Amino acid sequence: MKNTFSLSLVAALALLSGGAAQAADKKTDDTTKQASYVAVVDNMLLMSDSLAAKSLNEEFKKSRDIIQEVIAKKEKQLRDAEQDLEVSRTTLSAEDYEEKRSAFVAQFQEAKSELRKQMIVKEKAFKAAESKLQQEIIDVVTEISEERGFDVVIPRNAVIIMSAASDITDEVLKDLNKRVKKIDIVKK
Numbered sequence: 001m002k003n004t005f006s007l008s009l010v011a012a013l014a015l016l017s018g019g020a021a022q023a024a025d026k027k028t029d030d031t032t033k034q035a036s037y038v039a040v041v042d043n044m045l046l047m048s049d050s051l052a053a054k055s056l057n058e059e060f061k062k063s064r065d066i067i068q069e070v071i072a073k074k075e076k077q078l079r080d081a082e083q084d085l086e087v088s089r090t091t092l093s094a095e096d097y098e099e100k101r102s103a104f105v106a107q108f109q110e111a112k113s114e115l116r117k118q119m120i121v122k123e124k125a126f127k128a129a130e131s132k133l134q135q136e137i138i139d140v141v142t143e144i145s146e147e148r149g150f151d152v153v154i155p156r157n158a159v160i161i162m163s164a165a166s167d168i169t170d171e172v173l174k175d176l177n178k179r180v181k182k183i184d185i186v187k188k
Contacts, residue, residue, distance in 0.1 A: 037149055042156035042169040046137050050173055053133060055182040060126050063185065067118060074111050081107070125185045133183050140175045144168055 047053050085104055089097050145153050148168075156169065 037151050038166060039145060039148070039150040039153045039168045040156050040159050040162050040166045041141055041153055041172055042167070043134075043137065044157065045169055046173055046176060047130070047133065050133070050137075050180075051177045052136065052180040052183045056126075056129050056133060056185065059185050060122075063122055063126075067115070067122065070118075071115055074115070078104075078108055078111065122185075129183045129185045133180070136180050136183075137172065137176060140172050140179060141168070144171055144175065 048057075081104055085097075085100055088100070092100065141153055144150075150168075153168070156167070
């Protein structure tokens with residue numbers, strides 16, 4: 001009887017250990033099925049080297065240069081007005097001088113305020129154009145990710161070590177350049 005109990009115990013342990021091994025194999029299979037395929041993309045490179053980004057930056061530079069020309073002209077006008085005011089100081093009464101000086105200060109403040117408004121409008125328009133470019137990049141990355149079966153795409157600046165095969169930046173750049181050559185800065 002003791003031998004039968006021992007034999008039953010050994011058989012039960014064998015069944016349990018076999019079941020545990022199958023459960024471990026099943027767990028390994030489930031883990032393998034859940035493996036993620038990761039791609040890396042250099043967003044900073046795309047935001048600087050794509051045709052659309054280069055066009056956008058060029059347009060912004062031209063816009064900035066125009067504003068700087070306007071500022072230079074306005075500064076010259078204000079300096080000239082200030083010099084005229086100082087020259088006329090000796091010939092004007094204190095009241096007249098103070099009135100002209102107040103008008104000059106008001107003109108200066110108005111010009112400064114107007115230029116600040118123009119800069120804000122240009123910056124908002126540039127940010128909106130950058131956002132549009134960023135969305136185009138996301139769309140291209142999404143398409144490539146779906147085509148190639150990537151589960152995760154992370155930015156290059158978040159990666160320390162990676163396989164070169166994980167980097168899809170060149171492919172994204174190529175597709176992005178085909179899709180979007182220029183993004184205009186639209187002032188609102």
